[in-house]
Amino acid sequence: MAVMRDMIPPFELYQPTEVEDAVRLMRQHGDRGWVLAGGLDTFDWFKDRIKRPEAVIDLAAVDAIRGISAGEDGGLRIGAMTSLTDVAESADVMDRYPLLAEAAGLVATPQIRNQGTLGGNIAQDTRCWYYRSGWPCYRAGGNVCYAATSRAMNREHCIMGASRCVAVNPSDTAPALVALDAEMVVASTSGERTYPAADFFIGPDIDIERMTVLKPGDLLTRIDLPAAWPNARWYFEKIRDRKSWDFSLMSVASSMRVEAGMIQDVRIVVNSVAPYPVRLGAVESAIRGRAPSEETGQMAGEIAVEGARTLRHNDYKVALMRNLVKRSIRDAA
Amino acid sequence: MEFLRRALNPWGENVPIGVSWDLIWAAVIIGAVFVVAHALLVPKKVGAGEIDESEAKGLPDRIQRHKPGARGFHWTMSVTMFVLLITAFFPVIGIQFPWVTIHWIAGVLLILTVLYHIYHVFAKQDIRNMWIGRRDMKEGALGLQAAMRRPVHRPRAAKYPVDQKMFHHAATILTLGAVVTGVLMMYRVDNFLLPQNTYMFSDATWGWVYVIHGVCGIGLIFLVIAHVYFAIRPEKRWMTWSMINGWITRERYLENHDPERWAVTEADGAGEMEGTAAGGGTGQPALSDKA
């Protein structure tokens, strides 16, 4: 049972300064090691004594993976250790990818954004409280989902993409990065790999214990944003119980290219409806060639929620998703 | 090495949650060691009897060993078994894909094939063919000595040699264990056949359900390795072929089977009469075990 304590159990602390050293240490310790970025997710686990790694690899001194620089082909490269505040307040990001700046700026509180990193934000674990209380559910390696039962408290849980586990991805920046078609660059001792953002997040059907492709030994080094669509319209909205310091109940991110009043290209992504950010491919195909109007939005909302399956306490999410998708098309500016 | 995976449930009880995955490797290693040791140590031909020409009189050239229904069952079950093993264990060893739905659907198909098999055995075959009697045990003991290169005369078998009967029974127990627990586990996962019901058992009982499912699954890894190995061993390939085309030659029959224990009449000829021959038009199973 999880008991919040002040004392974190002891571990060996490593503070590498180079990516190569970090991945070597990560490989050396495998699943008994832990990567530390801003620590906001990490220290919860440690203080609750639910995760007890033998070694912690602190990325704070690895300068090569911090900061924002110009990418190839007019894009932008954001180091995984860049703070959420730096992402939200970067002139380059605000100017060319306002969708991401908005999403990063809506994360929690200023203090959390100062400390939290973009890499940590997208690699963070789910907030399902059964799991975070240390209950031995599927995601913790067990054989039951406490949140999917008829008596469970599952207001925040998913309405699609479930496979035994019904937890949702909590990140605000994740849907924005998928909508911007970002690429995640991952280093390990066997070299560097790149994943389209949509493939970086995985569902419980593939691996019930992970939310991303990152395995022990994998270091997310940077996020590459491709050149932005010229004159793109965008929309980001986060719904939460409180106006500050709260995870989203649902968020939507859209990026749209409109010419002569018609949608030429579009990417719409909804988060906190599934264990991963959901890109709405069917909606995107249906609305290409149409005006970004109330009617198109209405139709898109209906398509978006097809196949949604609610739990005991979260049927409100269907109506919410329908409306958010509508607004993400109608109100994109 | 741990045998069980355990966890503290929300009430602080230490309950089993499944079998330790290290046992997968144990089964693979034991299987590999068994195959290598057997291949190196056991002579290819273990003292088969000579053919007595007088016994051959009146026997057809080809003798039906497996009816089409039995062969259909065998291969359908093999496919579902491979699918079940792959979907169960590949994700554990790091080859990840969405496995649960394919797994339980293959599980349901396995159950259907097993039900068909039970019907077929009672309706069209003779269940006594698989019983292990005193003569089988003697045959087994002598076979073992022959395999250890002792100078013994190995008796001929009934329709099924004792090692095949033992394999059959081990596979039956493990498959039934996996099937019964698998059906219960269907109550845990989303499917359109059974409703989700987590509260059916206590945490510890559920844990044992998962343990038994895992143990049976891991046991089947070993059995499948051994079975495939014997199926491709040169001196056993004629049996494997008989599971494909249904028949064995008269020579193979006389060399390996005791006509007293597996009586064959002319009507049991295969080939052009395949599938209808056994029973000799009497409606009775002709390939009976008279032991």
Ligand SMILES: Cc1cc2nc3c(=O)[nH]c(=O)nc-3n(C[C@H](O)[C@H](O)[C@H](O)COP(=O)(O)OP(=O)(O)OC[C@H]3O[C@@H](n4cnc5c(N)ncnc54)[C@H](O)[C@@H]3O)c2cc1C
């Ligand atoms: C009170 C509170 C409220 C919050 N509200 C929100 C919110 O509204 N919206 C939101 O999106 N988030 C929210 N968060 C999450 C927060 O913003 C952080 O982004 C998140 O907790 C992790 O970021 P971090 O940099 O602190 O990473 P850490 O906590 O250090 O790491 C998080 C996880 O990612 C892994 N990791 C980190 N960096 C890397 C890397 N480069 N390569 C491989 N693995 C890595 C770590 O091993 C760990 O598993 C909240 C957190 C708290 C504590």
Ligand code: HEM
């Ligand atoms: C006979 C071969 C079979 C093998 C080798 C096998 C193996 C496995 C293994 C290793 C698991 C993972 C268990 C765990 O996480 O502890 C599993 C899960 C499962 N099996 Fe099987 N199984 C077999 C047959 C069946 C059958 C016949 C069914 C049902 C019809 C079935 C249904 C399931 C279900 C529903 C799960 C998922 C349970 C969960 O994750 O909660 N299996 N199987």
Ligand code: SF4
């Ligand atoms: S929703 Fe997922 S994380 Fe939460 S209890 Fe169920 S299995 Fe665990």
